[in-house]
Amino acid sequence: MKKLALHWKILIGMILGILFGLVMTIVDGGGDFVLNWINPFGSIFVKMLKLIAVPLIIASLIKGISDLKDISKFKNIGLKTISIYIATTVIAITIGLLLVNIVKPGEGISDETIQKLTETYANSSGVKSKLSEASKQISNGPLQFLIEMVPDNAIKAMGNNKSMLQVIFFTIFLGISMLLVGEKKSKPLKKFFDSLNEVVLKMVDLIMLFAPYAVFALLANVVVSSNDPDLLLALLKYAFTVIGGLLLMITFYMILVSFFTKKNPIVFLKQLSPAQLLAFSTSSSAATLPVTMERVEEHIGVDKEVSSFVLPVGATINMDGTSLYQAVAAVFIAQALGFDLTFADQLTIIITALLASIGSAAVPGAGMVMLVIVLEAVGFPADKLAIGLALIFAVDRPLDMCRTVINVTGDATVASLVAKSVGKLHDNPLPKS
Ligand code: ASP
Numbered sequence: 001m002k003k004l005a006l007h008w009k010i011l012i013g014m015i016l017g018i019l020f021g022l023v024m025t026i027v028d029g030g031g032d033f034v035l036n037w038i039n040p041f042g043s044i045f046v047k048m049l050k051l052i053a054v055p056l057i058i059a060s061l062i063k064g065i066s067d068l069k070d071i072s073k074f075k076n077i078g079l080k081t082i083s084i085y086i087a088t089t090v091i092a093i094t095i096g097l098l099l100v101n102i103v104k105p106g107e108g109i110s111d112e113t114i115q116k117l118t119e120t121y122a123n124s125s126g127v128k129s130k131l132s133e134a135s136k137q138i139s140n141g142p143l144q145f146l147i148e149m150v151p152d153n154a155i156k157a158m159g160n161n162k163s164m165l166q167v168i169f170f171t172i173f174l175g176i177s178m179l180l181v182g183e184k185k186s187k188p189l190k191k192f193f194d195s196l197n198e199v200v201l202k203m204v205d206l207i208m209l210f211a212p213y214a215v216f217a218l219l220a221n222v223v224v225s226s227n228d229p230d231l232l233l234a235l236l237k238y239a240f241t242v243i244g245g246l247l248l249m250i251t252f253y254m255i256l257v258s259f260f261t262k263k264n265p266i267v268f269l270k271q272l273s274p275a276q277l278l279a280f281s282t283s284s285s286a287a288t289l290p291v292t293m294e295r296v297e298e299h300i301g302v303d304k305e306v307s308s309f310v311l312p313v314g315a316t317i318n319m320d321g322t323s324l325y326q327a328v329a330a331v332f333i334a335q336a337l338g339f340d341l342t343f344a345d346q347l348t349i350i351i352t353a354l355l356a357s358i359g360s361a362a363v364p365g366a367g368m369v370m371l372v373i374v375l376e377a378v379g380f381p382a383d384k385l386a387i388g389l390a391l392i393f394a395v396d397r398p399l400d401m402c403r404t405v406i407n408v409t410g411d412a413t414v415a416s417l418v419a420k421s422v423g424k425l426h427d428n429p430l431p432k433s
Helices: 006-026 030-068 071-103 111-121 125-138 144-149 154-158 161-181 183-208 211-224 229-234 236-261 265-282 285-300 304-317 320-336 343-359 366-377 382-393 396-421
Strands: none
Touching: 006 030, 006 211, 006 265, 030 071, 030 161, 030 183, 030 211, 030 265, 030 285, 030 304, 071 161, 071 236, 071 304, 071 320, 071 343, 071 396, 111 229, 111 382, 125 366, 125 382, 144 161, 154 161, 161 183, 161 304, 183 285, 211 265, 211 396, 229 236, 236 265, 236 320, 236 396, 265 285, 265 396, 285 304, 285 396, 304 396, 320 343, 320 366, 320 382, 320 396, 343 366, 366 382, 366 396
């Protein structure tokens, strides 16, 4: 019998997880059972993926750069990547703004609902923690992100998954220096990292064997810990505006893929699907990164010289789904609370949502923290911020799951475009076992 493809296994795991979660919400003590006995397996899986993220980035980036043989190629790839990332993010925000201004989801929401949402969430620990995290970010200067990108201790940077950009910085520095000392002198180091790279990719394969069971656990947990269904229904128009925008983004990526890489976009999506399904289940582009890299290199055919740089950088700074969501959410909150936004305010949203999505960590819920910065930039009253966040809190997790899929798809699309432009997109990649 033909073996079931991985994406089908993951999809079945997800569906069974949702069904199991639904049953457990009815059963007495079911929620606690899922929390104590099922969810830990999902958490272990996410930890395993994060565990290999740093070694994978280092090994694969060193391999990518040292295979280049020439630094000017790296400059070329770097400039293209950053420009396309910025362009796609601006397009995502613009789509979000257009949709939210046309659909006006905030205007349909009654005062009663606003009051109920405010009572339920404005003082909740979830909203409070987002606000306090955001206030830490706001107190930083404009060039703080540059300072933060440069580590003062390489080992410390490698010891913290949140310091992904610092690890990338150190690794690029090391890789370029390896190119500069020449092949002969850097050979032992290169051999070491090439071998590490092979081994870490094998670790990704092994972890993925567990994926269908892990997504079952993750989704069962999302279902049992989700919010009051009535409140979710009240926010349906807003949620659909975000999801509609995200679907438009997927369509946009498909056009880019078919136009620039001449690849069949449906095949592209199929090849990427295990990474997308994981992004949906974990709500974290960082946790999904090892799988995204494996799919993009071994299935879509992007050469390591490109993917090893484009994907880790993308996971940290390119978040089209998040930026689109931030634009829609900011305007939705303004509409619902009767706060007028001028055209200049909407332009401010484009700039701040771009910066906010670059600054958002690739972990669940990070987009909502940075949304506070977007709201502050358009002069939203500080005393109403908690109410604003309370309005969208109930649907944040499902929307986070969806926007993370777009974040990952955007990275893979840009990796393919850049690879094609430098002649590094292979037609028939050979997936390893
Ligand atoms: N969860 C998203 C990611 O990891 C970030 C966010 O939008 O909250 O890509």
